[in-house]
Structure formats: structure tokens, C-alpha cells
Amino acid sequence: MKKHSTTAVAERGAYRPTPPPAWKPRTDPAPLLPDAEPYRVLGTPAAAEADPELLLRLHRELVRGRRYNAQATALTKQGRLAVYPSSTGQEACQVAAALVLEERDWLFPSYRDTLAAVVRGLDPVQALSLLRGDWHTGYDPREHRIAPLCTPLATQLPHAVGLAHAARLKGDDVVALALVGDGGTSEGDFHEALNFAAVWQVPVVFLVQNNGFAISVPLAKQTAAPSLAHKAVGYGMPGRLVDGNDAAAVHQVLSEATRRARSGGGPTLVEAVTYRVEAHTNADDATRYRGDGEVDAWRAHDPITLLEGELTGRGLLDDDRARSARDAAEELAAGLRARMNEDAPLDPMDLFTHVYAEQTTQLREQAAQLRAELDAEAGR
Numbered sequence: 077m078k079k080h081s082t083t084a085v086a087e088r089g090a091y092r093p094t095p096p097p098a099w100k101p102r103t104d105p106a107p108l109l110p111d112a113e114p115y116r117v118l119g120t121p122a123a124a125e126a127d128p129e130l131l132l133r134l135h136r137e138l139v140r141g142r143r144y145n146a147q148a149t150a151l152t153k154q155g156r157l158a159v160y161p162s163s164t165g166q167e168a169c170q171v172a173a174a175l176v177l178e179e180r181d182w183l184f185p186s187y188r189d190t191l192a193a194v195v196r197g198l199d200p201v202q203a204l205s206l207l208r209g210d211w212h213t214g215y216d217p218r219e220h221r222i223a224p225l226c227t228p229l230a231t232q233l234p235h236a237v238g239l240a241h242a243a244r245l246k247g248d249d250v251v252a253l254a255l256v257g258d259g260g261t262s263e264g265d266f267h268e269a270l271n272f273a274a275v276w277q278v279p280v281v282f283l284v285q286n287n288g289f290a291i292s293v294p295l296a297k298q299t300a301a302p303s304l305a306h307k308a309v310g311y312g313m314p315g316r317l318v319d320g321n322d323a324a325a326v327h328q329v330l331s332e333a334t335r336r337a338r339s340g341g342g343p344t345l346v347e348a349v350t351y352r353v354e355a356h357t358n359a360d361d362a363t364r365y366r367g368d369g370e371v372d373a374w375r376a377h378d379p380i381t382l383l384e385g386e387l388t389g390r391g392l393l394d395d396d397r398a399r400s401a402r403d404a405a406e407e408l409a410a411g412l413r414a415r416m417n418e419d420a421p422l423d424p425m426d427l428f429t430h431v432y433a434e435q436t437t438q439l440r441e442q443a444a445q446l447r448a449e450l451d452a453e454a455g456r
């Protein structure tokens with residue numbers, strides 16, 4: 077091994093390395109940084125500029141959404157729904173996400189986002205089919221442009237990036253909006269999706285619903301980042317921070333992000349600061365890891381109360397409109413209740429359908445075994 081002689085260095089004098097080629101940041105990080113506080117519209121001067129028709133539409137959907145959440149939760153107690161991750165308190169995110177999309181766009185939801193799918197127009201029974209344990213997805217994703225509700229955390233994000241990237245290569249004017257929870261931002265899929273999206277400048281919007289918890293894990297144990305929106309800067313995309321209970325603000329921020337994506341401006345990461353006021357699902361007891369005081373503070377910042385304050389303050393919500401929203405909510409709940417109380421006609425053999433394009437030997441054997449058992453039971 078070659079030895080460096082200290083005397084030789086001393087003879088050459090002080091060591092002067094060749095300076096590296098000039099370095100500068102590849103992009104200016106300043107415009108990518110989120111605001112210091114979540115963006116708000118309701119209760120601020122910006123509210124005066126909000127379109128009254130939009131505010132009324134948001135209100136109607138929030139009221140329907142709240143009722144949908146209550147009905148779905150009741151169905152778990154009646155044994156008609158296996159599990160329900162409620163989005164009560166998060167309706168502003170769900171409604172705004174659905175309403176900003178054009179028909180040709182795609183929504184990529186997680187298990188907590190059935191309401192967004194319903195507001196986008198999906199039949200509520202189909203939206204709950206997976207959570208009822210009835211069928212693989214419960215609807216045709218291509219027909220509705222709603223990807224399957226993903227239970228494995230953050231797996232919907234690379235799917236959204238892949239679809240949006242492919243659309244762009246094909247020249248289709250399509251935006252993908254992907255929903256994810258705060259816990260999901262710790263997944264490798266979150267990192268890979270954001271990295272690819274920014275490098276390829278894909279028309280995708282990531283909406284993190286930061287509802288404070290990943291089951292029992294609070295955000296403080298999830299990340300040391302200043303905010304989840306700050307994570308955007310590391311990937312080279314803008315991060316936006318918004319009050320997730322302010323439907324007008326979420327709608328505005330998501331509209332700007334989808335417009336930017338559609339016009340070739342690339343992806344945006346939006347963090348909506350909200351709160352999961354119910355337990356994680358009906359199988360969870362939230363009192364074991366958080367106090368009532370915290371929940372009450374968020375209930376006081378309720379998305380419906382916030383919007384109603386604005387609407388009544390501006391004389392936009394008269395009794396007729398309020399009643400009409402309540403009636404629409406009751407109609408949605410009554411339809412859901414009636415249809416979910418019917419036993420779905422299920423064929424156990426469907427268990428094997430759509431698992432693989434070509435069945436494996438084991439699945440063929442299992443299918444034959446089940447067929448034989450069903451035939452024996454039926455006396456065939």
C-alpha cells in the first residue's frame with residue numbers, strides 16, 4: 077500500500093485542494109415551503125370572495141356526509157357492516173377532494189375515504205362493499221374513476237403516480253388526487269410516490285389528512301418534521317398547509333393544486349390539519365390513548381358549524397335550504413339503511429374470482445374442494 081509521507085506534504089507547502097465545480101441549489105426551496113400556519117378562509121376576509129353557490133354546495137355535502145358517517149357507524153353496531161373507519165370531523169377534506177375533480181380525473185382513496193367516493197357519485201352500498209366483507213372492491217374502478225379503497229397504507233400513492241404519469245405520456249388531460257393519512261406518510265410507498273411524482277412532474281395531488289393519530293400513535297411519535305407539508309420540499313414540490321375543517325379553504329387549495337397539475341406544473345403535497353373525532357374504527361377504544369378535552373376542543377372547531385357560521389352571517393342559509401340539506405341527508409341514510417339490511421346475494425365461489433388472471437394450482441384445488449362441499453350441502 078502506498079504510504080503518504082508527511083515530510084513530502086510539508087515540502088509541498090500547505091495542501092490546497094482543487095475547488096469543486098460551482099454549486100447552487102437545484103431549485104430555490106423558498107417557494108416550495110408551506111405557510112407558517114394552516115390556510116383559512118372561513119372567518120377571515122377571504123371568505124367574502126368565496127362563491128355563495130360553492131359554499132352552499134359544500135354545506136349540503138357536509139351535512140349529507142355527517143349523516144352518512146353516523147349511519148355507517150350504526151350499521152356496524154347492527155352487524156350489517158364488518159368495520160367502519162369513520163370520517164366524522166374530516167368531512168370537509170372528503171367533500172372538497174371529491175368536488176374539485178373533473179369527471180375524467182381519478183380519485184385514489186384509502187379505507188377512510190368512502191365518503192369522498194360517495195360524494196364523487198359512487199353508490200354508497202358499493203362504496204361499503206369491501207368494508208362489509210362482500211366483494212373485492214365492490215365497484216368498477218374504471219367506470220367511476222375511483223381506484224380501489226386501499227387498506228395497506230400508502231399503496232394507493234404509487235398507483236396514483238403511475239396512472240397520472242401514463243395519462244400524461246398518452247396526452248390525456250387527467251389529474252390524480254390521492255388521499256393518505258398522517259401515519260401513511262411514514263411508509264416507503266409515500267417516499268417513492270412523491271419522489272417519482274416530482275422527478276417526472278406528474279399531474280398528481282397528494283392530500284394528507286392529518287387527523288392527529290395513526291390508530292393510537294399521535295403525530296409527535298410519527299414524525300420529527302416541522303409539519304407534514306414541509307416534507308414536500310425534500311422532493312422538490314410545493315407543500316401547502318390548510319385548515320382541514322375549513323371546507324372553503326380545502327376546496328381552494330386543492331383547486332389550485334389540481335389546476336397546477338393539469339397545466340403541467342407538477343405535483344403538490346397538501347397537508348390538511350384536521351382531527352379524527354371518532355375512534356379509529358368500531359374495533360378501537362380511543363379513550364385508552366387520548367383525553368376528552370382534546371376531542372372537545374376539536375368538536376368546537378367542527379367543519380359544519382364553521383361553514384354554517386359563515387353562511388348564516390351572510391344570510392345565505394335560510395330555513396328552506398337548511399331543511400333541504402337535512403332532508404337530503406336523511407334520504408341518503410334511509411336508502412343506505414334499507415339496502416344494507418338486505419342480505420346481499422353472494423356466491424362463495426366468487427372468493428376465487430379476480431384474484432389472479434390465471435389461477436394457481438392451489439387455488440384451483442381449493443375452488444374444487446369448496447365446490448364439492450357446497451354441492452354436498454345442497455344435496456347435489
Ligand SMILES: Cc1ncc(C[n+]2csc(CCOP(=O)(O)OP(=O)(O)O)c2C)c(N)n1
Binds near residue numbers: 227228261290352356
Ligand atoms: C402497510 C400497513 N401497515 C400497517 C397497517 C395497519 N394499520 C391500519 S390503519 C393504521 C393507521 C393509519 O393511520 P393514518 O395513516 O394516520 O390514517 P387514519 O387511519 O388515521 O386515517 C395502521 C397502522 C396497514 N393497514 N398497512
